[in-house]
Structures are given as structure tokens and as C-alpha cells.
Amino acid sequence: MAPAAKPTTRQAAVVYNPTRVDLGRLRLAVAASERTAGWARTLWLETTAEDPGIGQAHSAVDQGVDLVIAAGGDGTMRAVAEAVRGLDVSIGLIPLGTGNLLARNLNLDVNSSKLEDAVRIAFTGEDRPIDVGVIVIEREGGDRSEHAFLVMAGLGLDAKMIANTRPALKRRVGWLAYVDAIARSLVDRDVLRVRYRLDDEEERAIRVHTIMVGNCGTMPGNVVLLPDAQIDDGVFDIVTLRPEGFGGWAVVWFKIFWENGVLRRSQVGRKIVSMQREVRTLRYLRGSSIIVRLDRPEEFELDGDEFGQVVAFSARVDPLAVRVRVPA
Numbered sequence: 187m188a189p190a191a192k193p194t195t196r197q198a199a200v201v202y203n204p205t206r207v208d209l210g211r212l213r214l215a216v217a218a219s220e221r222t223a224g225w226a227r228t229l230w231l232e233t234t235a236e237d238p239g240i241g242q243a244h245s246a247v248d249q250g251v252d253l254v255i256a257a258g259g260d261g262t263m264r265a266v267a268e269a270v271r272g273l274d275v276s277i278g279l280i281p282l283g284t285g286n287l288l289a290r291n292l293n294l295d296v297n298s299s300k301l302e303d304a305v306r307i308a309f310t311g312e313d314r315p316i317d318v319g320v321i322v323i324e325r326e327g328g329d330r331s332e333h334a335f336l337v338m339a340g341l342g343l344d345a346k347m348i349a350n351t352r353p354a355l356k357r358r359v360g361w362l363a364y365v366d367a368i369a370r371s372l373v374d375r376d377v378l379r380v381r382y383r384l385d386d387e388e389e390r391a392i393r394v395h396t397i398m399v400g401n402c403g404t405m406p407g408n409v410v411l412l413p414d415a416q417i418d419d420g421v422f423d424i425v426t427l428r429p430e431g432f433g434g435w436a437v438v439w440f441k442i443f444w445e446n447g448v449l450r451r452s453q454v455g456r457k458i459v460s461m462q463r464e465v466r467t468l469r470y471l472r473g474s475s476i477i478v479r480l481d482r483p484e485e486f487e488l489d490g491d492e493f494g495q496v497v498a499f500s501a502r503v504d505p506l507a508v509r510v511r512v513p514a
Contacts, residue, residue: 280305
């Protein structure tokens with residue numbers, strides 16, 4: 187179904203997660219901004235357990251809106267982006283989730299007390315085009331499905347951490363709940379045997395605990411996992427982890443927290459890092475597409491949401507496929 191013709195007066199739609207939103211406060215903020223900006227009355231579309239926002243965003247586009255505001259966590263934003271990818275519709279972000287990683291990587295304020303500012307930016311900010319990851323996952327038995335992601339796709343320890351995060355603890359302490367999940371995930375010493383092909387290179391075989399394919403690189407707590415990742419550079423930054431024992435994890439944490447978090451912030455530090463020898467424990471790759479096949483089903487996650495077990499996936503970058511509102 188083709189989108190309806192756009193009205194002379196611009197119009198927005200809010201796709202919101204009811205478990206995250208103070209709806210009364212959000213409605214007041216949106217009404218004030220739409221009135222000041224001279225926009226038509228905003229459409230309101232609530233996500234459900236069955237549909238995290240894709241259908242709602244499609245409905246908004248079909249009604250001819252200029253802007254879809256995603257109010258919720260990274261999962262809501264991922265769903266909206268999947269629906270409007272490649273269309274002449276902008277996305278506004280009201281970050282109300284646990285990680286809010288997309289907003290953090292765009293340097294947007296994730297403090298919930300700034301909700302009114304976030305709404306104002308959605309109506310009056312400027313568009314910033316960003317890349318979208320398009321991924322096809324394959325499950326045991328051969329079933330395949332295509333999805334979009336904005337932040338990161340991962341399997342192994344990363345996905346197990348998401349699966350092991352206790353929902354009640356997550357609601358109570360936010361992203362710190364992942365610390366508890368990491369501690370419980372680390373007892374799993376299983377190694378993945380993986381075959382992968384990056385872009386047009388030859389297929390390679392590796393043994394790892396974790397593979398993460400990133401569209402951007404900053405994690406909760408301002409941890410820089412992928413130091414060279416840019417959200418609009420047309421390539422993925424990929425990290426593989428294979429720590430063995432306490433020494434292996436020490437190397438991982440040293441590289442992530444000291445090299446990525448401290449040394450790379452200065453020119454001298456970056457030169458020091460460039461002289462370091464690559465280690466098997468933590469390796470970085472870059473490319474615009476990757477195909478991965480596993481030797482067994484493994485937990486998988488997209489932008490912090492569980493996606494069950496997969497046996498293979500292929501991912502490619504759709505460059506600058508969505509426009510996100512940022513401060514003018």
C-alpha cells in the first residue's frame with residue numbers, strides 16, 4: 187500500500203512503549219512542541235508484545251506523516267527504523283530504555299528528566315542520516331527472517347548476557363543489571379566454532395566465545411567496545427572475543443577500558459595503540475557485509491533484544507538509510 191499524500195501542514199506520529207512511558211507527561215510535551223512548530227495534531231500508536239513498533243510505524247507512514255517519534259528503548263527505535271528505512275520520513279528519539287545505546291552514540295541526552303528537550307529536538311532539530319544494518323538470521327531447520335538493527339548484533343557471551351539479565355533487576359537498577367548477567371554468563375566456557383566471510387574475502391574458520399557486529403561502538407557506562415566505529419561510515423566494525431582463563435579476560439578488559447577508553451583519546455595514545463601487536467583474545471575486523479555460520483545453535487541478540495537461537499546469519503550495511511533528528 188502506497189503512503190498517503192502528505193498534507194500541507196506537517197504531522198508527526200509517536201510510536202511508544204507503554205511500559206516505558208509516562209504517557210501524560212509525554213502527551214503534554216508533544217502537544218506543546220507541535221503547537222509551537224505549527225504542526226498538525228500528532229498520531230499516537232502503542233506498541234504491543236506481538237509488535238514492538240514495526241506495524242505501528244508502517245501505519246503512520248501510510249497516513250502520510252513526516253516524522254515518527256520512537257519513545258522507548260533501543261528495541262522500539264530498531265523497530266521504527268526497520269519500518270521507515272529508505273523512506274522520506276524522519277525519526278525522533280525519546281530514549282526511555284535501559285541502555286539507550288543509539289541515543290548515546292548520537293550524543294543525545296538520555297536523562298529522562300530531559301524528556302521535554304528530546305521532544306523539542308524531534309520537532310525542531312535537523313536530520314542526520316545514519317547507516318542501518320540489515321541482517322538475515324537462519325534458525326535450526328532452515329527458517330530465515332530479515333531484520334534491521336542500529337546498534338549491534340551479537341552472539342555468544344553478548345547474547346547470553348542479554349538472556350541472563352533478570353527483568354526485575356533491570357527495571358530496578360537499569361544497565362547495571364548487565365553486570366550481574368555478565369557474572370552469570372562467564373561460567374559458560376563453551377567455545378563457538380565459526381566459519382565467516384567478510385565482504386569478498388575468502389572464507390575463514392575461527393574459534394571464539396563471542397562475535398559482535400557493530401554499527402556504532404559505545405556501550406552502557408560509556409565503555410568503548412568498538413573504538414573506530416562510526417554510525418555513518420558505511421561499514422561494520424566487528425569484534426571477536428576468545429579469552430581463556432583469568433589472564434585472557436584481563437587482556438580483554440585492559441584493551442577495552444585502558445586502550446579504548448583512555449589511550450585512544452589522545453594523539454600520542456593512539457600512536458601507542460597502533461604499535462601494539464594484535465592478540466587472539468580480542469580481534470577487530472571491518473567490512474560492509476559478513477556471513478557467519480556456526481557449528482551449533484547459539485543465542486542471538488539485536489540492539490539488546492533476545493532473538494532466540496540461530497545457526498547462521500548474514501549482515502550488510504544499508505548506508506545512510508534513515509534520518510534521525512539531532513539538535514540543530
